[in-house]
Amino acid sequence: MSTIIIDGKALAQNIRHDVANRVSALKEKGITACLAVIILGDDPASQSYVRGKEKACGDVGILSRDYKLSSTTSEEELVLLIEELNRDESVHGILVQLPLPKHINESTIIETIDPNKDVDGFHPNSLGKLMLGxxxxxxxxxxxVIKMLESVDISTExxxxxxxxxxxxxxxxxxxxLIQKTPTGNATVTICHSRTKNLSDFTKRADIIIAAVGVPQMLTSDMVSDGVVIIDVGVNRVExxxxxxxxRLVGDVDFEGMLNKASVLTPVPGGVGPMTITMLLFNTIKSAEITFDRR
Ligand SMILES: NC(=O)c1ccc[n+]([C@@H]2O[C@H](COP(=O)([O-])OP(=O)(O)OC[C@H]3O[C@@H](n4cnc5c(N)ncnc54)[C@H](OP(=O)(O)O)[C@@H]3O)[C@@H](O)[C@H]2O)c1
Incomplete structure (x- = not known):
């Protein structure tokens, strides 16, 4: 069986093209979509993600306002900055790069972000609405991930x-x-985790597997059935x-081993990663458009 590899970069590019058109259309109406990005400390992986987000914003015409703060910034200072950005009408999205230093409570910070500017979708308000459809x-x-499945016409029903x-x-x-009553839902979903016993018993019965673990190449070909669709979310550094x-970067899936066994597979890098940043751009223009409509 030949395996279809989903090109995350190409798919991301198509969506970014649409986002760029929407950003221009809004600019003509007098609104420049703006994303505020806050990062604390100098963790190389976080800095690299933030650089990627800044560049992606620039490419589609979204203004990126960066706040690079020291790792010793207090929770109170961070809360005050977010509250200021909540009030700033020219800011449409607020992103706080995770993980945060240990002395800061992540939930407190996420809950401080105005749900109308929660372009990461991590606020309890956003997650609650997601659950309610x-x-x-x-x-x-x-x-x-949903967009990737859609791109190769994989029905989840x-x-x-x-x-x-x-x-x-x-x-x-x-x-x-995936369990919503929508065209991209209606699936029967099993969630496995570190306490799952006999993971292979579940993965072998799956039509579609999504690996978001953080363990390099842990999903191997002996754990899946022929023709399975695999989306690899994992990004791991190996020496x-x-x-x-x-x-180099590898996913949670043994990519080489899955070739000719899986029907559809995503690479790492160049798979889910570019799509994640793209959907951030998508949420930011969506927020800016909602702001315009509310005027
Ligand atoms: N491509 C992207 O844009 C993108 C975005 C986000 C994350 N990622 C990557 O995706 C991976 C997961 O990220 P995350 O933030 O979801 O990580 P996380 O918060 O650490 O969660 C990992 C999950 O995997 C489970 N797990 C760990 N070891 C396992 C094992 N041996 N067998 C089965 N389950 C196991 C954990 O179980 P417990 O709950 O029991 O601990 C947990 O539920 C990471 O590699 C991350 O870098 C990529």
Whole structure:
């Protein structure tokens, strides 16, 4: 069986093209979509994500306002900054790069963000609406996964879908999207995690597997059935002395081993990653358009 590889970069590019058109149309009406990005400290992975987001904003014409703060910033200072951005009518989206330093309570920070500017979709208000099937900001990675399945006309209706990973940013919201009574839902979803016994018993019965674990290449070909559709969310650094940086990125799936066994597969890098940033742009223009409509 030949495996279809979903090109996340190409798909992301198509969606970014649409976003760029919407950004221009809004600019003509006098509103420049603006995303405020807050990062604390100098963790290289977080800084690299933030640089990627800034560049993506620039490419589609979204204004990116960056707040690079010290890792010793207090929770109170961060709350005050977010409250100021909540009041600032020229800001349409607020993103706080996670993880935060240990002395800051992540829930407090996420709950401080105005739900109307919650373009990450992590606020309890957004997640509650998602669960109820109401219009909201859908968290970017789960939204990207849905778009990837759509792009290759994979129907989720009646399918057995196994999600490995139950985080609040990927696995849990994705499970909600996939069980909704919508054309991209109607699936029977099983969520597996670190306490799941005999993971293979679940993955072997799956029509579609979404791996969001953070363990390099843990899903191997002996754990899946022929023709399975696999979306690999994982991004893991593994040592590689042949690379200038000393490491390379791999997913949670043994990509090579799945070739000719899976019917559809996503690469890492170049799969879900570009889609995640793209859906952030999508949420930011959506927020700016809502602001314009409310005027
Ligand atoms: N491509 C992107 O844009 C993107 C976006 C977000 C995340 N990611 C990547 O996706 C991965 C997951 O991210 P996350 O934030 O969801 O991570 P997370 O919060 O650490 O959650 C990982 C989940 O995997 C489960 N797990 C860990 N080891 C397992 C095992 N051996 N077998 C089965 N389940 C296991 C954990 O179970 P417990 O709940 O029991 O601990 C947890 O539910 C990471 O590699 C991350 O870098 C990529």
């Amino acid at each position: 109401q219009d909201t900001f859908i968290p970017c990675t789960p939204h990207g 009646g399918k057995n879908i196994v999600i490995i990973g139950r985080s609040h940013i990927v696995g849990s919201p994705l499970s909600q999207l 590689d002395s042949t690379k200038a940086k000393g490491y």
